[in-house]
Amino acid sequence: xxxxxxxxxxxxxxxxxxxxxxxxxxxxxxxxxxxxxxxxxxxxxxxxxxxxxxxxxxxxxxxxxxxxxxxxxxxxxxxxxxxxxxxxxxxxxxxxxxxxxxxxxxxxxxxxxxxxxxxxxxxxxxxxxxxxxxxxxxxxxxxxxxxxxxxxxxxxxxxxxxxxxxxxxxxxxxxxxxxxxxxxxxxxxxxxxxxxxxxxxxxxxxxxxxxxxxxxxxx
Amino acid sequence: xxxxxxxxxxxxxxxxxxxxxxxxxxxxxxxxxxxxxxxxxxxxxxxxxxxxxxxxxxxxxxxxxxxxxxxxxxxxxxxxxxxxxxxxxxxxxxxxxxxxxxxxxxxxxxxxxxxxxxxxxxxxxxxxxxxxxxxxxxxxxxxxxxxxxxxxxxxxxxxxxxxxxxxxxxxxxxxxxxxxxxxxxxxxxxxxxxxxxxxxxxxxxxxxxxxxxxxxxxxxxxxxxxxxxxxxxxxxxxxxxxxxxxxxxxxxxxxxxxxxxxxxxxxxxxxxxxxxxxxxxxxxxxxxxxxxxxxxxxxxxxxxxxxxxxxxxxxxxxxxxxxxxxxxxxxxxxxxxxxxxxxxxxxxxxxxxxxxxxxxxxxxxxxxxxxxxxxxxxxxxxxxxxx
Numbered sequence: 077x078x079x080x081x082x083x084x085x086x087x088x089x090x091x092x093x094x095x096x097x098x099x100x101x102x103x104x105x106x107x108x109x110x111x112x113x114x115x116x117x118x119x120x121x122x123x124x125x126x127x128x129x130x131x132x133x134x135x136x137x138x139x140x141x142x143x144x145x146x147x148x149x150x151x152x153x154x155x156x157x158x159x160x161x162x163x164x165x166x167x168x169x170x171x172x173x174x175x176x177x178x179x180x181x182x183x184x185x186x187x188x189x190x191x192x193x194x195x196x197x198x199x200x201x202x203x204x205x206x207x208x209x210x211x212x213x214x215x216x217x218x219x220x221x222x223x224x225x226x227x228x229x230x231x232x233x234x235x236x237x238x239x240x241x242x243x244x245x246x247x248x249x250x251x252x253x254x255x256x257x258x259x260x261x262x263x264x265x266x267x268x269x270x271x272x273x274x275x276x277x278x279x280x281x282x283x284x285x286x287x288x289x290x291x292x293x294x295x
Numbered sequence: 296x297x298x299x300x301x302x303x304x305x306x307x308x309x310x311x312x313x314x315x316x317x318x319x320x321x322x323x324x325x326x327x328x329x330x331x332x333x334x335x336x337x338x339x340x341x342x343x344x345x346x347x348x349x350x351x352x353x354x355x356x357x358x359x360x361x362x363x364x365x366x367x368x369x370x371x372x373x374x375x376x377x378x379x380x381x382x383x384x385x386x387x388x389x390x391x392x393x394x395x396x397x398x399x400x401x402x403x404x405x406x407x408x409x410x411x412x413x414x415x416x417x418x419x420x421x422x423x424x425x426x427x428x429x430x431x432x433x434x435x436x437x438x439x440x441x442x443x444x445x446x447x448x449x450x451x452x453x454x455x456x457x458x459x460x461x462x463x464x465x466x467x468x469x470x471x472x473x474x475x476x477x478x479x480x481x482x483x484x485x486x487x488x489x490x491x492x493x494x495x496x497x498x499x500x501x502x503x504x505x506x507x508x509x510x511x512x513x514x515x516x517x518x519x520x521x522x523x524x525x526x527x528x529x530x531x532x533x534x535x536x537x538x539x540x541x542x543x544x545x546x547x548x549x550x551x552x553x554x555x556x557x558x559x560x561x562x563x564x565x566x567x568x569x570x571x572x573x574x575x576x577x578x579x580x581x582x583x584x585x586x587x588x589x590x591x592x593x594x595x596x597x598x599x600x601x602x603x604x605x606x607x608x609x610x611x612x613x614x615x616x617x618x619x620x621x622x623x624x625x626x627x628x629x630x631x632x633x634x635x636x637x638x639x640x641x642x643x644x645x646x647x648x649x650x651x652x653x654x655x656x657x658x659x660x661x662x663x664x665x666x667x668x669x670x671x672x673x674x675x676x677x678x679x680x681x682x
């Protein structure tokens with residue numbers, strides 16, 4: 077929706093005190109529920125990557141050498157134990173990674189993750205060829221709640237919502253083939269320390285005031 | 296300044312729906328009220344509202360510069376000590392602000408200068424209806440001939456908001472509020488719209504979904520770091536929440552910035568009066584602990600340092616309670632301010648909301664109440680400039 081102020085002749089008699097035109101791209105028509113629109117950054121560059129659920133899948137694909145496949149899986153497993161995101165509760169973990177593949181108690185993966193919950197390593201990601209010099213990364217199902225609601229079936233673990241890396245980058249990967257494109261920033265950013273994301277640390281004070289008879293956040 | 300009854304557009308609710316104005320009614324009663332409008336002269340707008348608003352905002356910035364360097368001032372505002380660094384850093388770094396609303400008691404030429412009642416500098420609402428729906432009402436009236444040719448409105452809000460977003464250096468802004476409050480959500484959706492038009496990515500996330508990662512970065516629902524976070528959630532609650540302590544060290548920038556906490560606080564009123572005693576647009580104001588409050592005599596307004604929508608405000612006139620707002624606020628203390636009754640037109644009390652975008656005055660929104668205290672039951676009434 078877009079409108080311009082009327083009466084340009086009359087307006088020119090004196091400097092107007094109001095906006096000359098108002099356009100609404102988000103609020104109008106579709107209503108205030110339309111949110112989450114993010115503009116794609118055209119400057120972002122992509123890397124060609126391969127995504128495999130196992131060394132065997134890598135071998136069968138015959139894109140990288142057998143040695144590369146073996147090395148990549150080993151590197152991913154090592155990185156998994158050291159850098160998988162840690163969550164304080166199972167619920168918190170499943171909220172991000174879904175229930176299809178799920179999360180496990182940290183102690184079953186590494187002693188360093190006791191009393192935490194880790195997503196299962198669902199796949200690993202490597203470059204399409206060695207010359208890209210991309211680091212091998214473990215991948216986790218990416219299934220934040222709101223996306224999971226839209227995912228159909230859910231039998232193919234995380235395939236509808238894709239994967240994410242340990243540092244939170246998205247790998248939009250449609251099940252079937254192994255080839256995917258990811259932003260360079262995601263392909264080259266590896267986590268060296270486990271990511272522990274806490275949530276719910278904002279909002280409590282406001283809810284408490286509201287339940288005591290206060291009003292909204294605005295004034 | 297006059298109040299002029301007029302005919303409602305029969306289809307204004309449908310128009311509101313099409314324009315995304317979904318909170319035009321509250322508990323079955325209209326919040327948007329176009330059965331009347333206020334008419335100002337250009338001199339009233341420019342000399343009595345716009346210029347004083349510019350001046351008051353500048354005075355407020357001068358106060359922030361002083362407050363951030365003075366622990367005694369920050370303590371007087373009941374700002375917790377662990378928040379002081381975040382406030383100081385955001386000010387010294389020059390973190391930009393987006394908007395605010397000065398609430399003024401003003402009754403037109405002849406009724407004396409506008410008086411500052413408070414500064415909603417952190418989480419003001421009534422923005423969308425001021426910027427857009429009021430503007431559409433005017434344009435409709437001009438097009439239909441209900442308003443005379445040349446009728447104007449003090450309302451550059453939309454253009455100024457889009458321009459301000461374009462000035463803010465960021466890769467994108469995540470917008471947060473409670474997602475179950477239609478008015479808050481509507482205000483935030485409008486600001487997202489303005490940010491999009493300024494070329495920014497502008498996703499929404501519920502305030503409870505904000506995450507904090509192990510590197511001390513605030514992250515969105517997909518765990519991506521948030522470059523800039525707009526929050527329609529006041530700083531005093533942010534600081535009281537568990538994540539409040541992480542604000543100072545986080546690379547995330549905020550709208551409004553933490554230094555706005557110094558202004559969105561009724562203690563500001565006492566400090567401004569101490570800085571500029573006798574200022575024509577200020578009312579005398581004192582902290583409740585200050586013996587000088589006695590100079591106000593038996594007629595004054597007592598306001599909690601933190602409160603919204605008139606909650607816990609007490610008006611005492613000639614030693615008797617004239618009005619009292621209910622609510623849960625007041626634990627942090629009170630100020631006592633001189634009483635400047637809102638002007639009464641046709642039995643309605645009008646409050647002038649004077650908008651600031653960036654550091655410049657940008658427009659006007661009026662709300663009417665039956666009582667002396669403007670509450671969340673107030674109605675938004677449009678205005679024009681016609682002389």
